[in-house]
Amino acid sequence: MIQIHQLKGLYLEQFGSNPAILAKSPGRINIIGEHTDYNLGLVLPAAINKYIYIAVGKRSDFKIHLYSADYTETYRAPLADDPEAAPIWAKYVIGIAQILKREHIKLEGFNAYIIGDVPLGAGLSSSAALTCVTGFALNHLYNLNLSRLEIAKFGQQTEHENIGVKCGLMDQFASCMGKKNNLIKLDCQDLSFKYIPADWSNYEILLLNTNVHHSLASSAYNDRRAACEQGVAWVKEHHSSIQSLRDISIEQLERYVKPRSVEIYTKCKFIIQENQRLQDACISLTMGDFKKLGELMFKAHWALSKEYEVSCDELDFLIESAENNHEVIGARMMGGGFGGCTINIIQKGRSQPFIQEVAPKFKARFGFELTPIHVAIADGASLIQEY
Numbered sequence: 001m002i003q004i005h006q007l008k009g010l011y012l013e014q015f016g017s018n019p020a021i022l023a024k025s026p027g028r029i030n031i032i033g034e035h036t037d038y039n040l041g042l043v044l045p046a047a048i049n050k051y052i053y054i055a056v057g058k059r060s061d062f063k064i065h066l067y068s069a070d071y072t073e074t075y076r077a078p079l080a081d082d083p084e085a086a087p088i089w090a091k092y093v094i095g096i097a098q099i100l101k102r103e104h105i106k107l108e109g110f111n112a113y114i115i116g117d118v119p120l121g122a123g124l125s126s127s128a129a130l131t132c133v134t135g136f137a138l139n140h141l142y143n144l145n146l147s148r149l150e151i152a153k154f155g156q157q158t159e160h161e162n163i164g165v166k167c168g169l170m171d172q173f174a175s176c177m178g179k180k181n182n183l184i185k186l187d188c189q190d191l192s193f194k195y196i197p198a199d200w201s202n203y204e205i206l207l208l209n210t211n212v213h214h215s216l217a218s219s220a221y222n223d224r225r226a227a228c229e230q231g232v233a234w235v236k237e238h239h240s241s242i243q244s245l246r247d248i249s250i251e252q253l254e255r256y257v258k259p260r261s262v263e264i265y266t267k268c269k270f271i272i273q274e275n276q277r278l279q280d281a282c283i284s285l286t287m288g289d290f291k292k293l294g295e296l297m298f299k300a301h302w303a304l305s306k307e308y309e310v311s312c313d314e315l316d317f318l319i320e321s322a323e324n325n326h327e328v329i330g331a332r333m334m335g336g337g338f339g340g341c342t343i344n345i346i347q348k349g350r351s352q353p354f355i356q357e358v359a360p361k362f363k364a365r366f367g368f369e370l371t372p373i374h375v376a377i378a379d380g381a382s383l384i385q386e387y
């Protein structure tokens with residue numbers, strides 16, 4: 001956990017003056033409902049107690065001076081410069097700053113010191129945490145009066161415009177809107193949401209990071225989105241009012257999509273069934289039926305692996321191990337996939353024996369270590385200090 005005086009001091013060391021604002025925004029987990037957000041479906045994420053922190057101060061010369069402690073890298077440029085040549089972490093910061101500038105002319109330059117403990121490239125949305133914390137801090141610094149939802153949407157827009165990842169809104173929404181000890185059931189069609197208290201006194205959440213780095217920018221993510229959109233377009237030829245997979249039945253997929261592409265049919269069917277699994281998971285949670293929730297998570301994993309095809313050997317190995325351990329009530333790959341973490345719901349106090357059992361087997365099989373990460377459900381973006 002980064003201390004306030006540390007962050008202030010680091011900024012002072014880097015920029016020779018005190019910051020005006022310290023802020024933080026969290027990474028996220030997702031219990032179930034993967035790849036459904038950009039299909040206007042349902043997701044069930046929560047913010048976690050891992051954050052990207054920022055210390056910012058105003059500049060009036062329309063320049064930005066940035067320092068990333070995680071990358072030990074500096075980036076300095078006029079605010080208006082094309083960020084194409086900037087290092088990847090800086091693109092997120094510049095991207096959202098430029099979008100805010102477009103919307104709110106009063107934004108001038110700024111210095112920012114960035115540091116965090118959200119593992120990078122692990123599917124915990126460090127990038128959403130970075131855009132959200134930047135948007136959140138600049139909103140305060142320049143009194144832009146943006147809502148948390150607007151900040152989340154600008155974060156998503158940054159991913160689309162500056163990074164080229166056509167992501168949904170789940171990650172940014174969770175980072176901005178998270179609530180301690182609550183899951184967020186978000187409907188990505190109309191952005192209505194409700195908090196679901198996560199009374200998990202008998203369970204703990206353990207993430208197992210495969211340390212296989214996924215790159216969301218990899219075309220595979222955008223390909224999945226394109227496949228789903230193609231499926232919708234084919235059904236729309238027959239039912240013009242249809243907007244997304246949310247409005248489509250499996251029977252319609254069978255009739256209009258399957259004959260043209262079994263591959264696209266399988267991807268679309270996964271999304272429809274994943275939305276249903278999420279609804280069932282919410283009923284299980286309300287009834288305190290964790291056994292059922294666990295079964296749904298395992299089912300979701302194998303569908304992500306075999307049908308949506310976004311898993312990898314390392315993730316599948318960890319889920320098989322979880323299925324063979326009776327103290328793990330549910331587990332699945334989490335986030336965009338192709339690496340990153342599994343999420344495991346485990347009987348309280350039993351995560352250590354599970355780690356001890358699975359870690360050496362993982363190392364023996366793949367030749368590198370996994371990293372266990374214990375997380376708790378936390379609040380979304382917040383101001384730490386204003387000077």
Ligand code: GAF
Pocket residue numbers: 033034035036037038125167168169170171216335336337
């Ligand atoms: C990534 C994306 F950024 C999210 O929008 C979501 O699609 C997720 O993958 C998969 O559920 O984290």
